[in-house]
Amino acid sequence: MARRGSESATSLLPVAPAAPRAGARARRPSTLSAWAERHTGLLLALPAVLLILALTAYPLAYSLWVAFVNYDFLVPGHAFVGLRNFAQVVNDPVAQSALVVTVVLSVLSVTVEFLLGLGLALLMERPLAGRGLVTSVLIIPLFISPVIVGQFWALLLQRPFGPVDYLLGKLLGHPVTIDWLSAFPWNFVALVMADAWQWTPFMFVILLAGLTALPHEPYEAAMIDGVNGWQAFRYITLPQLVPMILLAITFRLLDAVKLFDTIFMMTGGGPGTSTYTASFYLYETGFQNFHLSQATAGSWIFLILTAAAITVLVRRLLRAGADR
Numbered sequence: 001m002a003r004r005g006s007e008s009a010t011s012l013l014p015v016a017p018a019a020p021r022a023g024a025r026a027r028r029p030s031t032l033s034a035w036a037e038r039h040t041g042l043l044l045a046l047p048a049v050l051l052i053l054a055l056t057a058y059p060l061a062y063s064l065w066v067a068f069v070n071y072d073f074l075v076p077g078h079a080f081v082g083l084r085n086f087a088q089v090v091n092d093p094v095a096q097s098a099l100v101v102t103v104v105l106s107v108l109s110v111t112v113e114f115l116l117g118l119g120l121a122l123l124m125e126r127p128l129a130g131r132g133l134v135t136s137v138l139i140i141p142l143f144i145s146p147v148i149v150g151q152f153w154a155l156l157l158q159r160p161f162g163p164v165d166y167l168l169g170k171l172l173g174h175p176v177t178i179d180w181l182s183a184f185p186w187n188f189v190a191l192v193m194a195d196a197w198q199w200t201p202f203m204f205v206i207l208l209a210g211l212t213a214l215p216h217e218p219y220e221a222a223m224i225d226g227v228n229g230w231q232a233f234r235y236i237t238l239p240q241l242v243p244m245i246l247l248a249i250t251f252r253l254l255d256a257v258k259l260f261d262t263i264f265m266m267t268g269g270g271p272g273t274s275t276y277t278a279s280f281y282l283y284e285t286g287f288q289n290f291h292l293s294q295a296t297a298g299s300w301i302f303l304i305l306t307a308a309a310i311t312v313l314v315r316r317l318l319r320a321g322a323d324r
Contacts, residue, residue, distance in 0.1 A: 063296050063299065063300070064300070066292060066293055066296045067085055067086070067293060067296045067297040067299075067300055068080060068081065068082060068083075068085070068293075069081060069293060070293055071292045071293040071296070072290065072291055072292065072293060072294075073290035073292070074290060081293070085293045085294050085296070085297035086297045086300075086301065088294050088297070089294060089297050089298040089301055090301070094273050094276060094281060095278075095281055095298060097273060097274075097276060098273070098276040098277055098278050098280065098281035099278055099302075099305075101274075101275060101276060101277055102257055102259070102277040102278045102279075104188070105188065105191060105192065105195075105256070105259060105277060106253060106256040106257045106259070108188070108192050109191075109192050109195040109196060109199070109256050109259075110249060110252050110253050110256050112192060112196045112200075113195075113196050113199050113200045113202070113203045113252060114203050114245070114248070114249060114252075116196065116200045116203070116204075117200050117201070117202070117203025117204040117206075117207050117248070118203070118207050118245075120138065120200070120204045120208075121203075121204050121207035121208040121210075121211055122211070122233075124204075124208055125208065125211045125212065135208075138201050138204060139201040139204070139205060140201075141197055141198045141199075141200075141201055142198070142199075142201050142202060144198065145261075146198065146261035146262055147261045147264075147265055149194055149197070149198045149261075149262060150194060150261055150262035150263070150264065150265025150266050151265045152194075153190065153193065153194040153197070153262070153266060154181065154265055154266045157180035157181055157190050157266075158180075158181065159177070159179060159180075162180075164178075164180065165177060165178055181266055181267050182267070182270065182271050184274065187266075187267050187271075187274070187275055188275070190266060190267075191259075191262060191263060191266060191267070191275065194262045194266065195256070195259065195262060199252060199255075199256075202248070202251075202252060203248050203252060206244060206247065206248040206251075207241070207244060207245070207248060209244070210241050210243075210244030210245075211237070211241065214237065214240050214241070218236050218240075219232060219236060222236060242320045243317060243320045246313065246316060246317040246320055247317060249313065250310065250313040250314060250317060253309075253310070253313070254306070254310055257277075257278070257306055257309075258279050259277050259279065260277065260279040260280055260283065263275055263277060263280050264280070264283075269284065278298070278302045281298065282295045282298050282299055282302070283295075285298065
């Protein structure tokens with residue numbers, strides 16, 4: 001009885017937990033691992049950020065230093081010269097002419113591409129047989145290198161072997177001897193034609209996407225009210241298409257001001273310096289004449305001017321999108 005009572009009393013006592021085995025002790029996370037868990041997103045993005053800084057921020061900072069020193073292969077040393085490089089670019093008549101040529105060619109090219117792209121988009125918006133095939137053919141020039149485009153158009157327009165003069169002569173009924181690549185204004189016409197041939201499909205694709213996204217209800221109400229096609233285009237299509245138009249023009253203009261490849265292949269900047277654009281001027285100054293500091297200063301001036309123009313377009317685009 002005494003033994004049985006002692007066993008029951010012992011069973012009522014609280015049982016102590018078993019001692020943990022060696023190697024199975026609970027491990028608290030270290031401070032470093034806890035910090036890593038809280039900043040996982042930052043750690044994942046850090047390699048990309050460092051790569052972007054290495055490929056963009058450092059070259060920009062280095063080019064800014066080059067713009068303020070005498071970095072010239074013909075002159076030893078890198079003496080600090082202040083704003084002299086910028087002054088040389090601003091006072092250079094070739095640089096001034098190149099800026100004007102850049103603006104003229106960019107505006108002409110983008111205008112022609114916009115008008116042709118809008119016309120093609122309006123045409124291809126309608127249900128037509130083989131529309132998919134025609135659209136695929138139209139966008140082929142987008143995938144061709146600008147260097148090849150320039151060489152292709154140079155072969156077409158080159159006298160006396162290019163077929164353009166011959167075909168125009170057959171069409172007009174008398175010999176045509178236009179010097180497309182050397183005579184003014186035909187050299188500008190040739191450059192605009194080559195650029196428009198390659199980049200009109202870009203305008204076409206964006207504007208066609210905008211047209212197909214427009215609602216149909218306003219057009220149905222306009223048909224009931226007896227509105228004709230031109231009035232519907234002017235008062236319904238264009239106002240709703242303004243954001244897409246501004247988007248297409250902004251992207252295309254941002255690329256058009258950098259025109260270099262087709263000029264290099266077709267006119268070589270000539271005759272003389274008459275078809276120098278800003279990009280071609282910077283190339284000739286930096287890599288042909290080896291005035292790298294002056295070319296770098298010109299690049300920064302060109303960057304600031306381009307950024308100012310694009311900022312105006314982007315603000316207008318955002319305002320149009322908000323109003324819509």
